[in-house]
Amino acid sequence: MKKIAIFASGSGSNAQNIIEYFNGNRNVIVDSLWSNNENAYALIRAERLGVETFTFSRDEFYHSIDILDELTDRKIDMIVLAGFLWLVPRYLTEEFPIINIHPALLPKYGGKGMYGHFVHEAVVKNKEKSSGITIHYVNEKYDEGNIIFQANCDVEKSDTPDDVAQKIHLLEHEHFPRVIEEVLYQGQD
Structure with missing residues (x-):
């Protein structure tokens, strides 16, 4: 177990x-x-x-x-x-082994202070056409560990940071537990 x-x-x-x-x-x-x-x-x-x-x-x-x-x-x-x-x-x-989920497509919008709503505000402000999630290994620096998985979503011109947050939240819930399970059993048959 x-x-x-x-x-x-x-x-x-x-x-x-x-x-x-x-x-x-x-x-x-x-x-x-x-x-x-x-x-x-x-x-x-x-x-x-x-x-x-x-x-x-x-x-x-x-x-x-x-x-x-x-x-x-x-x-x-x-x-x-x-x-x-x-x-x-x-x-x-x-x-x-430590893994994290980040609410952006790293390496964009990562680092100290870039979490949650701060990320979504930056995505909208910079008129990004897409955003997403990154599941990555954790090292001694914010959001710089090796990437395990990414999934993206479209960002519409009319989207607010809250709209982007809702899209990201759906991706997190869909993918994070499954990726955790895959990482736990990598290399085991």
Whole structure:
């Protein structure tokens, strides 16, 4: 059985989608959800679906290995970032495969501060004809890990950032859990 730990900072709709996708799967389990925001709605979503939750401070994340120790004790196979906004420290990227979903077609609109609505606003402002999602490995730099998967959608001239966000959200929910499952089992027959 493969075990996933999800890291989330906000509302957690992608986290919920992932948990529901793997619910009842005999080969993959969402073991836990971790948040740097004790008020993140992702924590409530996870608890309602029977997933254990943890919160941590900036100091714990960057200046201690307590999180690493707990993830190791829980025999986590992969960390999935689902709306997690902090840069992941090297001690985690060296120990676990970590994947993230970004609401744009990287390398465009990536980097520090480019998340959520900020991305969609930039896409509309720059009159892009398309946008999309990028699922990628995480390294020590924002949005620079190797790309695993991309899917795109059209951006109409009349689209607002909220319109683009809705299109991106549909792509995230359609593809993210499936790609996680594929990455977990790459090279295994």
